[in-house]
Amino acid sequence: MTIPKALQMSLGLRMTTVGFIVCWCLIAAFPIFWIAVMSFKEPLDSFASNPLSVIFGPSTRASGKGLSIFDIIIGLGVIYLIYRFSINLLPKWIKQLIPANLSVFGWLIGSLAIALGVVIVFGVLVPPVLSFVNGFTGFLGTPLIGFTTEHYQAVWVDNEFYRNFINSLIVTTGVVTISLTVGALAGYGLARSGSNMAFWILIAALIFRALPHSVLVSGYLPVFVNSAEYLRPILGEHAPTFYGQPLAVIMVLVAINQPFTIWMLRSFFQNIPTELDESARVDGCTHFQAFRWVIMPIMWPGVITTGLFSFLLAYNDFLVTSLLLDAQNQTMVPAIAGYFNRETTTTDQVEAVAAAVSITAPLFLLVMVFQRQIVSGLTAGAVKG
Amino acid sequence: MKFRVFAAFAGPSLLLMLCFIAIPLVNVFIQSFYNTQTIFETIEIESCTPGFGTSTCVTETATRPVLGEDGKALERTLFVGWESYTNILKPSQAWNAVKQFSWSGLMAIDFWKALRFTLTFTLISLPLVIGLGLVIALSVNSLAKSIKGQIIFVSLLPFIITPVIGALSIRWLFIGDGILTAMLEWWLQIDIAMFAQAWTIEMMMLFYRVWHVAPFAFVVFYAGLQTVNNDTLESAIIDGASRFERLRYVVIPHLMPLIVFVSLIHLMDSYRVFEEIVGFSSQAHVISLQWLTYDFLVPDESGNRAISRASASSMLTMVGIVILLIPLLRKTWNDHKSRVL
Numbered sequence: 001m002t003i004p005k006a007l008q009m010s011l012g013l014r015m016t017t018v019g020f021i022v023c024w025c026l027i028a029a030f031p032i033f034w035i036a037v038m039s040f041k042e043p044l045d046s047f048a049s050n051p052l053s054v055i056f057g058p059s060t061r062a063s064g065k066g067l068s069i070f071d072i073i074i075g076l077g078v079i080y081l082i083y084r085f086s087i088n089l090l091p092k093w094i095k096q097l098i099p100a101n102l103s104v105f106g107w108l109i110g111s112l113a114i115a116l117g118v119v120i121v122f123g124v125l126v127p128p129v130l131s132f133v134n135g136f137t138g139f140l141g142t143p144l145i146g147f148t149t150e151h152y153q154a155v156w157v158d159n160e161f162y163r164n165f166i167n168s169l170i171v172t173t174g175v176v177t178i179s180l181t182v183g184a185l186a187g188y189g190l191a192r193s194g195s196n197m198a199f200w201i202l203i204a205a206l207i208f209r210a211l212p213h214s215v216l217v218s219g220y221l222p223v224f225v226n227s228a229e230y231l232r233p234i235l236g237e238h239a240p241t242f243y244g245q246p247l248a249v250i251m252v253l254v255a256i257n258q259p260f261t262i263w264m265l266r267s268f269f270q271n272i273p274t275e276l277d278e279s280a281r282v283d284g285c286t287h288f289q290a291f292r293w294v295i296m297p298i299m300w301p302g303v304i305t306t307g308l309f310s311f312l313l314a315y316n317d318f319l320v321t322s323l324l325l326d327a328q329n330q331t332m333v334p335a336i337a338g339y340f341n342r343e344t345t346t347t348d349q350v351e352a353v354a355a356a357v358s359i360t361a362p363l364f365l366l367v368m369v370f371q372r373q374i375v376s377g378l379t380a381g382a383v384k385g
Numbered sequence: 386m387k388f389r390v391f392a393a394f395a396g397p398s399l400l401l402m403l404c405f406i407a408i409p410l411v412n413v414f415i416q417s418f419y420n421t422q423t424i425f426e427t428i429e430i431e432s433c434t435p436g437f438g439t440s441t442c443v444t445e446t447a448t449r450p451v452l453g454e455d456g457k458a459l460e461r462t463l464f465v466g467w468e469s470y471t472n473i474l475k476p477s478q479a480w481n482a483v484k485q486f487s488w489s490g491l492m493a494i495d496f497w498k499a500l501r502f503t504l505t506f507t508l509i510s511l512p513l514v515i516g517l518g519l520v521i522a523l524s525v526n527s528l529a530k531s532i533k534g535q536i537i538f539v540s541l542l543p544f545i546i547t548p549v550i551g552a553l554s555i556r557w558l559f560i561g562d563g564i565l566t567a568m569l570e571w572w573l574q575i576d577i578a579m580f581a582q583a584w585t586i587e588m589m590m591l592f593y594r595v596w597h598v599a600p601f602a603f604v605v606f607y608a609g610l611q612t613v614n615n616d617t618l619e620s621a622i623i624d625g626a627s628r629f630e631r632l633r634y635v636v637i638p639h640l641m642p643l644i645v646f647v648s649l650i651h652l653m654d655s656y657r658v659f660e661e662i663v664g665f666s667s668q669a670h671v672i673s674l675q676w677l678t679y680d681f682l683v684p685d686e687s688g689n690r691a692i693s694r695a696s697a698s699s700m701l702t703m704v705g706i707v708i709l710l711i712p713l714l715r716k717t718w719n720d721h722k723s724r725v726l
Binding site for chain 1: 388390391393394395397398399401402404405406408409410412413416421520521524525527528534536537538539540541542543545546547548549550551553554555557558560561562563564566567596600601604605608628653656657659660663674675678679681682683690692695696699700702703706709710713714717721
């Protein structure tokens, strides 16, 4: 479509627009890019006031940890190969190995495998080869940019951040599966029932969505801490204490997420014409069979979009997990608070930066893979009002 | 769909919301009127030390928790009425401050301090988010199609990032003599300590919040811009409308429902401002309502949580939410009534 001449912009306006967009992109990406740079430097460089010394890291280089020109070339080469692989080969493999209606899970597994591959290649395979080769290459082998992965090692190996990672994984998987299962059923029911009751439920959900989470947590905490005493008369000696239980946190997050989930899924279900369920019912399906075998197969895009937002809620949560889980057994985001509370040395701070980058990296991958779904999710609720 | 079928589909979800949202709310309401305290007893301890000839005995009174049979301290729950609320609101102290026109006196009370910050934060960030989102959407809409995808990708990053981490990443740019503080100092030629006073921290929080939410506004408005009627725009041009007039009288009215939607979501979310306080560690200078409740819920040195006061401050926070939602609920109710009739 060509833009009519009268709608075209003058040169001045055009330049301003482009300049503004460039500025916005810089502001949007800069803090994230910058903490990634900081995490690879010695503390003195990370918190230097001169941006150039943060980028080139003179004191990191002085302590003998750095990338030579040779390293950078090799590194870029490997990154390019991985990029080519994920652009060309991966889609083919996914197409061959995985049925079309599950292709999203294929992509998920594929991108996880690539992430793992990157960690292995750059963490295990490349360094020894490069340090061997750098001994011979003279000028090309001398460090140019300060670079060290010691903080990541300190965080993941010494401080056992992988345990927090596993906790996060358990909580997010639980929340996404349960809230989608429960939410899809309810969303379908609400979309297909025109009754007054459905309307009131949706309004109640809207109010629940606005509640600050701390209000709810102050309702749970005393009950969860004392649950063993309350339940002893019923369950006997093995009555559980809910405080600190992953399952309890999962249920709480699912419930907090329900209002949003049912609103979103309902709007996706409303897009599916009722004629589909009606014809399935005429063919002899029960309501549930129609839902399972006719509606769900075409609902995957909506379910995936909603699942993404459930994932984000569970992954990003600080308040609920930090209050309902024990300090020794935290998910990733509250665990990072431990770093900046004991902020005594600058090394601790850089380790906190490394932990922060580790938490952000999966989200970065997520946006890369699911950009379209995220956008459609953001606009789904809005455009229909 | 029959009621029974509907109940079967919606049942699990409703049960969850009932158990984990509705019942806790009632529970919070009840808790706010009760207070659980450890029972203390006062005892006399006589301690004797050997002396010259006779031993010297001293009798001291001490308070200690009463222990139950299992060795744990006994607790007692009492009905305290509005006591927790008065503990938080400190009405007499606040009223004194108001009578003396002493702003700092009022701000010395945590609750009023938190309320002040929460409200100013919500109201200042709202126009910034809407404005920035709209400008980005309009600019991106006028660009070539080939690079829109990349711009949307970059724009989504601040939105998707974990709020605590996002706040931290802004904080790390400024902390100590961080690069941005150094740049500001070089530019203004004065010595700046960004974390020493409340207003600079609030500026950074506002910056963070706008950075974090503007992408959401942008994406929603951008989607709305795709449905603007081109014929209307063209007829506006024929009528001699300038670019600004077209924006003012055609595009903005078309986007109005979306602007209302984004504003509502933003009001709800920024009223709950919390992660900024954690990320910027600003509790010494700036606190928000939700942080106040959180602080009561975190165990103190002796492991006690101030559940009663947390519940009272939760209820007070709820009052704000209800006031915020009344216009929305009235509008929905009117829409619903007109549709039914």
